[in-house]
Amino acid sequence: MSNQQKLITMKKVVFPFLFILPVVFAFASCKNKEKVQQAPQIVAATNVQATKQDDDSLMVSFRRTACFGQCPTYEICVYKSGYATFHGQHFVQPEGWNYQYVDMNFITTLCEEARDQGYFELKESYTSDIPDFPGTITYIHLGKQKLKVVNNHGEVPEVLTTFEKKVDSYLRQVNWLPLPDKNKE
16 A cells, blocks of 8 residues: 555545544533533522522631632622522632522531531631642531631541531532622622
């Protein structure tokens, strides 16, 4: 087989492959988007206000801080009425200010579990000497007890990591709605 025949054969094999590969990736990425959109909707907002009440107080907050790379950066706040905000800042969807009403029975139970396991006895800060780790900042206000804990990946008690995982997992599944007034700023 001559070099020219090898080149023609290679073009017949390689060019269709180069065309098919992007098409496969496009369909695969669309399929992943469908899965994200089909995630269970925790609480549906129908005819609700996009603002919290003035007398509503913060019950839980969860914040992921930045790193030197592409770490998701966002903050979620849940108020006693069930009104919640999601402020997506970097490498996270949705971006900007968003809101929703969440299941307060779940949130209250989660906070009570954290309290029973010793959340309110935690130190206010757990730090590491490695500056690139993304941190988390959690806050619980339950009854007369309230505590904010900064976790920069030091030696962290299990009660803190368990609470962080449960709150993050639940609240990231919420179908957040854009908060128009805040996104105009």
